[in-house]
Amino acid sequence: MVCIQNALIIKSLNKGKYTMVRDNNTYFPSSEWLENAHVNSIDKYNEIYEESIKGPDQFWASVADRIDWYKRWDKVSDVDYNEAKISWYLNGKLNVSYNCLDRHIDSGNGDKTAIIWEGNDPSEDKKYTYSELLVRVKKIANVLKSLGVKKGDRVCLYMQMIPELSIAMLACCRIGAVHSVVFGAFSADSLRDRINDSSCKILITQDTGVRGVKNNIPMKENADKALTNTPSIDSVVVVKRTGVDIEMVSGRDVWWHEETINASEDCEPVEMDSEDPLFILYTSGSTGKPKGVLHTSGGYLVYASYTHEIIFDYKKNDVYWCTADIGWITGHSYIVYGPMSNGATTIMFEGVPNYPDFGRFWDVVDKHKVNQFYTAPTALRALMKEGNTWVESKNLSSLRILGTVGEPIKEPEWKWYNKIIGKENCPIVDTWWQTETGGILISPLPAATPTKPGSATLPFFGINPVLLSDEGEEIKGNNTQGLLALKTSWPGQMRTIYGDHKRFFDTYFSQFRGYYFTGDGAKRDKDGYYWITGRVDDVLNISGHRIGTAEVEGAIGKANGVAEAAVVGFPHDIKGQGIYAFVTLMTGVNSSERIFESIISSVVKEIGPHAKPDKMQFAPALPKTRSGKIMRRILRKIAENDVDSMGDISTLADPSVVESLIKGSIQV
């Protein structure tokens, strides 16, 4: 049971304001409109939380009634972490696209705006009602069928933030195909590897993309490069976004608009089992190639839908905006599946926060009268740095709830968000979760949980976090710190790594038996609040993007002349973490601008521009133990410029390496 000290439950003093009381650093939800919230007091939170932990199956059964089932489940859950076996709503039958579209039309909301698409250029936007969207979904679903896509086949979506991306996702789930969205900044090589890992049959992409000042991102050209070595791909569907000339390969490539124009508007949703795969989304781990995180239909939808409604206190006429890219899990769960299963109006934004100027986010909020705004701390830091003049001329009075995701939010940006954007009147939900968790696991509830800047606060209903010692012992009590793990399952949890169930077990369940290990560290303060301290493995969080050090090292290693590389993170003002690469060159090769450039281009080619190192140091040798393992702890200290106490270096094969690394930190 989560214990909130009594002192924290005092009623707020100042109605209409999200007031600061006690310790000068605890904020209480108190606006009048919050009194009508789904969960409107900490007592209510505690009550429901307790119930959810005492009787999880009963709790999750009642939650699952929020969506439409062709057939209800026989058993709520069947979970064994020792075998990495996770099933929810066993033998339940549903269709996700039916729940995100038809259901709202059937209940009289067909004319409601489902998606507001805001283009990169502020003069461009489009609205789609639920009825319009359904027609488009059915048409492209029929096109996919005519291209041979059957239930269970994988379809890769490599697109920027254009409406067709959401439409294609919903079309896949209508016919039982499994989508694998690949973030539009990934390189041709990354796209190829992802297509091959899950043997996708079809690729959907676009001619070129626009994003900020970039007005010709070569999506189709990248796709063509990737497709030189992807035997499973039969056809490519291309959306005309910019209309620039691109090459179409005859017999393989078709245009979206040509194929859909005469496609039938009839397409019955396929009945899916709860545990039929819904999508694969690749994410970085500490070792090896990216993992294809697999989510299934029933549990994922229930969890995305429920968390979206409760955590954002979503109400029927709200306009909700999550600024994430659909290429990441946040976009899947909180632009598409959560909001759309709730019949919400969800905004899809093609652009970036600083184009055409630093006021863009706030212009969009005013233009569409956004009620809930959900973004990443890195974006807030970047905007905060530009000063308040970009905000002062905006109205922002439609805003009710603010959210953050993806990385720890630090106090300065939290306070800026609260004061300058929220006018001290909008609760901030700092939501902690992962690609693997499908939805938010730790977060305040906006009208119930007193917040503290920097803390994701308390577990959501049914979520059972624990802190473990390095030896795997549960650390009880408050005012403590450890490794963050989950003791029990929840419906949105991933089910496997596509094609490699053993890796699923090894990655998440082998180190600490009986727990799901998150890879994050956390503190639990005196009030039982969680403060995420960051990854404890070799995964970096660069501007909220998850990147494995091993992937970057591999990409650097492919550049000519490179003998070895080690990559660590360092604190970065805007990005949260930056990438610091230590590189040793082959004997006889000297560091030069040319080598530097070729390393950078290798990273861009192998992964994408978002993984470019921020700093690079050429070093004669890397610090290794006698068994040949690189001691990253030392490299981290050098990258952080904290070289006064290097700790114990006696286990190094050659301790003098450290000295030369410190001396020679020629950073490019």
Ligand code: WTA
């Ligand atoms: C980090 C993104 C602190 C964490 C939804 C996690 C956070 C990783 C927060 C997952 C938060 C996410 N506070 N850290 N509110 N949210 N993280 O898979 O390290 O892209 O393990 O999922 O981001 O990143 P992923």
